[in-house]
Amino acid sequence: METKTKKFKRDILNWYNNNKRDYSWRETNDPWKILLLETISQQTQLDRADTYFKLFIEEFPSPATMASSSLKKVLILWSGLGYNNRARRLYESSKILSEKGFDELYPNFEVLPGVGPYTNNAILSFAYGEKVITRDVNVDRVFSRYFGLNNVENFVHNNKQPLLNRVSSRDLNQAIMDFGSMVCKSKNPLCSTCVLEKNCEKNIVKIKKSKETFSGSNRELRGALLKLLLNENIASLETIQKNLKTDKVKLLKAVSTLEKDGLITIKKNNLVEINS
Numbered sequence: 001m002e003t004k005t006k007k008f009k010r011d012i013l014n015w016y017n018n019n020k021r022d023y024s025w026r027e028t029n030d031p032w033k034i035l036l037l038e039t040i041s042q043q044t045q046l047d048r049a050d051t052y053f054k055l056f057i058e059e060f061p062s063p064a065t066m067a068s069s070s071l072k073k074v075l076i077l078w079s080g081l082g083y084n085n086r087a088r089r090l091y092e093s094s095k096i097l098s099e100k101g102f103d104e105l106y107p108n109f110e111v112l113p114g115v116g117p118y119t120n121n122a123i124l125s126f127a128y129g130e131k132v133i134t135r136d137v138n139v140d141r142v143f144s145r146y147f148g149l150n151n152v153e154n155f156v157h158n159n160k161q162p163l164l165n166r167v168s169s170r171d172l173n174q175a176i177m178d179f180g181s182m183v184c185k186s187k188n189p190l191c192s193t194c195v196l197e198k199n200c201e202k203n204i205v206k207i208k209k210s211k212e213t214f215s216g217s218n219r220e221l222r223g224a225l226l227k228l229l230l231n232e233n234i235a236s237l238e239t240i241q242k243n244l245k246t247d248k249v250k251l252l253k254a255v256s257t258l259e260k261d262g263l264i265t266i267k268k269n270n271l272v273e274i275n276s
């Protein structure tokens, strides 16, 4: 008798064959491209991430090209994506990778700044063909709903073999990710037309989300401040405050967190400079 896991793999891979989104990086096994894409696509929709990915790969086709550039140049290219720490970590990773290379770090890429278990597994699966599941929120949601799970981590750990035997981990991982963002969506999953519906436990849990307001937040101010410094290079606190029309307490908080993140330096005479 066909197991639930087998049915899941069969149905989701069939769906993927007919519906996969066509991106330039889909078939790559270049770990640098995968690291770039995974870093850019965090908290960013894939179509938008794809546009930035193309810009980045053209400018920085290898870790060495980014490492020999400057943080400022990386931040300029990153403009509009937000969460500038990711750009800094990517830049720091490029420095390490230009010395050591992915093969030397294999299989532990978590030594690279900003690389956690998800990106580590994405590199292992997409670049090295390792039999691993790349778990992110989309993937966890699909597993949890379909198999009726409270603990996806345990499930994946205990079912690694049946999930991954006789399939390409790249295809299965990408299939689940696409399916999670296109069909088994966080809000309003498309159950009535879903090809997995027949065998799905429909364990749909409503998540109460407290939404962080961007407008007026420290994150918004940090972004505006960084944008100003990318143009001016260096500016006094007074000039920044005037330009950004903000109060001093908020500005000092933004400045100190950006300095802590290694993106700017506070100099003498209240001058603030972008790091390069």
Ligand code: SF4
Pocket (backbone or CB within 6 Å): 142, 145, 146, 183, 184, 185, 189, 190, 191, 194, 195, 196, 197, 200, 201, 202, 203, 204
């Ligand atoms: S039937 Fe609904 S809950 Fe189940 S996999 Fe499809 S979209 Fe998700």
